Amino acid sequence: EKNRERLAETFKRPLRWIDYCEKVSQNNCTNSTGADLAIASRPPETEKEAEKYYLEGVYTGHFIATEKNDCSDGKNCTGHMIDYPCTWGAYTASQLYWHNIALESDTPDGSNYYKYGAMLEVVAASNATRSPIIVVWWYPDPTMDNFDFVKISLPETSRQCLENRPEAKPDRCSATRDVLLGKEVGSCGYNTHTLEKYFARTFRERSIETPIAVRSPGHQLVRNAHVSDIDITEMMVLWTNRDVDKWNYDPRDAVCTWVANNFYDGLKLKNFLPPSYPRKVQNEAGYDSGLVYFGMTFGSIGALVSASVGAASYRFRKEKQIKFAQEVFLYLFSLGFFLVCIGGILYGTVPSAGTCAARWWFVVVGFTVALVPLLIKVAAINKLMNDAKKMRRTKVSKEMVYKVVAVVVFLILVYLSVWTGLDPPLPKKELALRTEIGDIVDEHVECASKHMSWEIVAFSWEGSLICFAAAVAFQSRNIAQAFNESRVVGNMAYLVFFFLAVRMLIFFMPASVLQPSVRNGITSLLLTLESLATVGLYFGPKFLSIYKGEDDNERGATSEGTHVTAVSSLLFSKNDPTCPLCGQIRERARPSHIAIANSTISTIKEVSCLGDTDINVMDDPGSFEENPSEAAGQAPPAATTTDTAKNVKQVSFRNAKAKESPSEAVGLRCLDIVHEPNGCAEFDGDKSCDQQDDDKAFKKVENLVTGLSCSSVGKF
Numbered sequence: 001e002k003n004r005e006r007l008a009e010t011f012k013r014p015l016r017w018i019d020y021c022e023k024v025s026q027n028n029c030t031n032s033t034g035a036d037l038a039i040a041s042r043p044p045e046t047e048k049e050a051e052k053y054y055l056e057g058v059y060t061g062h063f064i065a066t067e068k069n070d071c072s073d074g075k076n077c078t079g080h081m082i083d084y085p086c087t088w089g090a091y092t093a094s095q096l097y098w099h100n101i102a103l104e105s106d107t108p109d110g111s112n113y114y115k116y117g118a119m120l121e122v123v124a125a126s127n128a129t130r131s132p133i134i135v136v137w138w139y140p141d142p143t144m145d146n147f148d149f150v151k152i153s154l155p156e157t158s159r160q161c162l163e164n165r166p167e168a169k170p171d172r173c174s175a176t177r178d179v180l181l182g183k184e185v186g187s188c189g190y191n192t193h194t195l196e197k198y199f200a201r202t203f204r205e206r207s208i209e210t211p212i213a214v215r216s217p218g219h220q221l222v223r224n225a226h227v228s229d230i231d232i233t234e235m236m237v238l239w240t241n242r243d244v245d246k247w248n249y250d251p252r253d254a255v256c257t258w259v260a261n262n263f264y265d266g267l268k269l270k271n272f273l274p275p276s277y278p279r280k281v282q283n284e285a286g287y288d289s290g291l292v293y294f295g296m297t298f299g300s301i302g303a304l305v306s307a308s309v310g311a312a313s314y315r316f317r318k319e320k321q322i323k324f325a326q327e328v329f330l331y332l333f334s335l336g337f338f339l340v341c342i343g344g345i346l347y348g349t350v351p352s353a354g355t356c357a358a359r360w361w362f363v364v365v366g367f368t369v370a371l372v373p374l375l376i377k378v379a380a381i382n383k384l385m386n387d388a389k390k391m392r393r394t395k396v397s398k399e400m401v402y403k404v405v406a407v408v409v410f411l412i413l414v415y416l417s418v419w420t421g422l423d424p425p426l427p428k429k430e431l432a433l434r435t436e437i438g439d440i441v442d443e444h445v446e447c448a449s450k451h452m453s454w455e456i457v458a459f460s461w462e463g464s465l466i467c468f469a470a471a472v473a474f475q476s477r478n479i480a481q482a483f484n485e486s487r488v489v490g491n492m493a494y495l496v497f498f499f500l501a502v503r504m505l506i507f508f509m510p511a512s513v514l515q516p517s518v519r520n521g522i523t524s525l526l527l528t529l530e531s532l533a534t535v536g537l538y539f540g541p542k543f544l545s546i547y548k549g550e551d552d553n554e555r556g557a558t559s560e561g562t563h564v565t566a567v568s569s570l571l572f573s574k575n576d577p578t579c580p581l582c583g584q585i586r587e588r589a590r591p592s593h594i595a596i597a598n599s600t601i602s603t604i605k606e607v608s609c610l611g612d613t614d615i616n617v618m619d620d621p622g623s624f625e626e627n628p629s630e631a632a633g634q635a636p637p638a639a640t641t642t643d644t645a646k647n648v649k650q651v652s653f654r655n656a657k658a659k660e661s662p663s664e665a666v667g668l669r670c671l672d673i674v675h676e677p678n679g680c681a682e683f684d685g686d687k688s689c690d691q692q693d694d695d696k697a698f699k700k701v702e703n704l705v706t707g708l709s710c711s712s713v714g715k716f
Contacts, residue, residue, distance in 0.1 A: 004102035005071045007079035010132055012063040014080070014122050016108060018050035020062045053121035054128065061125020063133075068104065078104040081134040082122050086113040086173035091187065092136055093180040094166050095154060098187035103134060113172070123147065140229040142236035154189030161188035195227060213431040213441050217277045224272035231267060234258055279439045281431070286444070286517025287350045295524030296348035302341035302528035309539050310334035321542040328398075329373045332405075333538065336370020337531040339363075344527035347520045356425040356447035361416055363527065364458050368412045370534075371465045371496075373405045378472050378489050412461070423449045430511055446516035455507070462500050469493035488541075492534055499530040 021029035021043050025036050029043040040059045044050040054061040071077035083105035084090045096103055105112050114122065119135065120143070126133045127147050134152070137144055155161075166182030199222070207219035238254035239246075263269045286292070313330040316322050322330065343362030346355050380401060425447040434440040449455065473490025503526050506519050 004077060007102045008069040008071050008077040009065070009079075011079035011081065011103065011134055012065045012069060012131065013106070014053050014125060014133075015062045015064060016050065017044045017052050017055065017059045019108065020059070024062060024064070051118075053118060054125040056124075060128040061121070061131075063125070063129065063131040068106070078102045079134070081105050081136070082114050082119055083136050084113065084119075085115055086111065087171070090136060090172065091166060091182075091190075093177070094182045094187045095189075097181050098184040099154070111173075140233040140236060142233060142240045145233055145237055146240065155187070157188045157191045161186055162191060195229065195232070197222060197227075211431070213433045217274050220274040221269065221272055224274070225267070225269060227267075231258070231262070276433070276437050276439045279433075279441050282434075282440055282442045284350050284443060284445055284517075286442070286515055286521075287348075289517065289521065291521035292348045292517060292524070295521045295528070296345050299341050299344035299348065299524055299528045302344065302531045303338050305532060306334050306338035306341055306535055309535055310338070312543065313539070316543075316546055319546050321545050325542065326377060326398075328402075329377050330539075332373045333370050334535065336366045336368070337535050339366030339369065340527055340531045342366075344524040344531070347524040347527065351427040351445050351447045351520075353424070353426055356427060357420050359447065360419070360425065360455075360458060364412060364416060364461065365409070367462055367465065368409055371469065371492075372408045373401070374489065374538075375465065375468050375472055376401055376404050382472065382475050415457070419449070419454045423451055423454060425449045425454075430516075432511060432515070442515070444511055444516045446511070446520070459500070459504055459507075462496070466493050466497045466500065469496070488538055491537055495533055495537065496530065499526055499533075502526060 015024065017040065020040060025040065027036070029036065029040045038060070039062055042058065044052070044059075049055065052059065068078055069080070079102060081092075081103040083092045092105065095101070105114070107114060107118075122133060123135060123143060125131070135149075137149075164183045164186035166180055166186060172180060199219070204219055207215060210216070235251075235254050235258045238257050239251050242250045242253060244250055259269060310331055313322055313327055313334065317327045339362045343359050343366060346359045346362065349355050426449075427445050428448045430444045430446070431441050432444055434442050469489050470493045473487065473493060503523055506514065506522055506526075509519065
């Protein structure tokens with residue numbers, strides 16, 4: 001009974017704000033002064049405020065002794081306690097009854113159960129007024145650690161007690177008193193629960209799906225760590241103390257703060273980290289390597305060589321080797337590979353929004369400017385040669401070739417502009433673990449568009465240039481060595497194809513096989529090597545011939561027994577009176593002669609402009625000698641022939657009616673007449689088997705030759 005009185009005296013009943021103003025305050029809290037002001041500064045303004053047991057700064061709460069606390073005259077008095085909501089599982093009634101504890105939970109609404117919010121308000125009021133309370137609470141929870149509460153120990157939990165707990169859990173709202181009280185054996189204290197870790201399925205799945213280089217150790221850390229009630233309580237205290245964004249950011253901040261505080265100290269979470277953590281990130285890994293620096297230096301050398309070759313072409317522009325190849329096309333060739341070398345230098349720099357796009361611009365435009373003019377020029381020469389074999393007159397001007405080149409370059413610039421505008425290549429960062437169990441993560445940076453089709457089209461364009469070059473080289477396989485543009489084009493096609501194949505192989509290698517910095521360094525070297533090799537292949541023989549002082553005619557000499565007729569540099573202005581091959585002014589044409597042999601093709605030895613013309617037909621090319629009458633400046637003798645039944649030994653034909661050279665430039669016709677053993681002459685598919693037909697065939701030659709502005713003279 002003494003304990004009962006003491007409990008009733010100590011633990012009084014809390015009052016709601018509205019109850020205090022109506023039952024305790026002298027003026028219903030309307031004009032609070034003195035003690036009233038210290039408790040309630042005003043009356044509640046809403047029904048929600050009226051139900052509160054505490055409101056910071058306005059109502060501090062108040063505890064009074066009611067009739068239930070009065071133990072006089074042998075009354076069955078009780079002290080007050082705060083119990084869980086009836087929807088929560090608890091054994092309060094059973095524990096109080098069987099252990100004879102004179103406490104009772106009662107509320108103004110008669111339910112005898114407090115809501116969670118009301119429980120927190122009573123606890124706050126108890127702290128504000130320093131009034132003692134007894135409350136049923138759980139652990140871990142920060143509320144109890146924020147105040148000076150002492151845990152009450154009940155009889156130790158046993159298996160027998162747990163098996164005889166009241167059956168009302170968790171629905172106590174409608175349970176009868178007998179059900180709530182249960183058996184005495186089931187009135188022990190609460191069992192200690194082992195903390196269990198629960199994970200959302202996506203937590204593990206996302207962790208496993210994330211690449212190992214960027215994978216967070218969070219999932220593995222939580223699995224390895226053993227967190228106690230004390231640790232949970234520390235997190236909750238941090239949560240409640242922050243009081244900024246309680247139900248959103250605050251708990252996140254509390255957990256992160258606790259992890260930081262206990263990473264090396266306290267729980268020492270570092271010991272629970274999986275291998276290779278924590279990690280160090282190496283930014284822009286590989287771009288400070290020797291390979292990249294060497295590639296940039298080598299690219300600078302390549303650019304200097306290309307520019308020097310262009311300057312040398314201008315220096316020796318009057319030499320036949322440069323003049324025949326058309327100096328403008330040589331300038332474009334060297335300019336193109338100069339741009340390619342600049343692109344190679346950019347491949348060695350750390351990728352940025354500007355350099356990523358500039359790489360492709362310099363490389364694609366460079367190959368276009370270098371190769372397209374050369375290929376179009378050679379294709380034009382092939383057309384002239386084919387038309388010459390068919391006895392057809394052809395006009396090809398520089399202006400037309402320049403227009404074709406300009407249109408192709410313009411289309412490439414349009415494509416690059418659309419690419420840069422719609423889907424520009426931008427720096428893309430990828431993290432890769434340097435070693436499988438290492439702690440170094442390399443940050444690889446490479447250029448990439450959202451769609452790889454842009455790069456594929458650029459590579460395809462280079463491939464199409466190679467195919468065009470191969471086709472041109474094949475069509476020109478019989479052109480003389482003296483004007484070896486086509487053969488050089490064929491060799492360049494093989495060379496460029498090799499480098500393109502290697503560059504594409506490297507480009508499509510994944511970062512796991514070849515890291516981007518190494519890939520870009522190798523690409524830089526390949527572009528420069530390709531430029532130097534191609535420039536050397538094309539310009540090397542020309543400059544070597546100039547250095548040795550060789551005449552271009554001497555370069556064209558063929559081996560004994562082989563007779564080839566060829567023409568190059570046939571693109572010249574119709575307004576230029578100078579013959580592009582011999583350098584003579586057309587109005588100052590000098591006498592010349594043409595040798596036509598029974599070999600399949602004649603050999604070019606000299607080139608000059610036509611005036612009066614000698615045509616010599618012989619059976620043995622080696623027996624040809626210059627006409628003595630021409631050497632003496634006299635007119636050659638009239639045409640003579642041998643018997644038509646025998647092989648033709650020699651025929652001289654005098655073009656007595658030499659025509660002036662036409663003002664328009666045309667391609668040189670390189671012709672031959674094959675005389676068969678039976679004495680029949682075959683000219684351009686027509687056979688003649690008598691003297692009259694032979695003379696007709698020779699007149700065809702006369703008419704053709706006098707209609708040309710330039711022709712070839714052969715010594716066999």
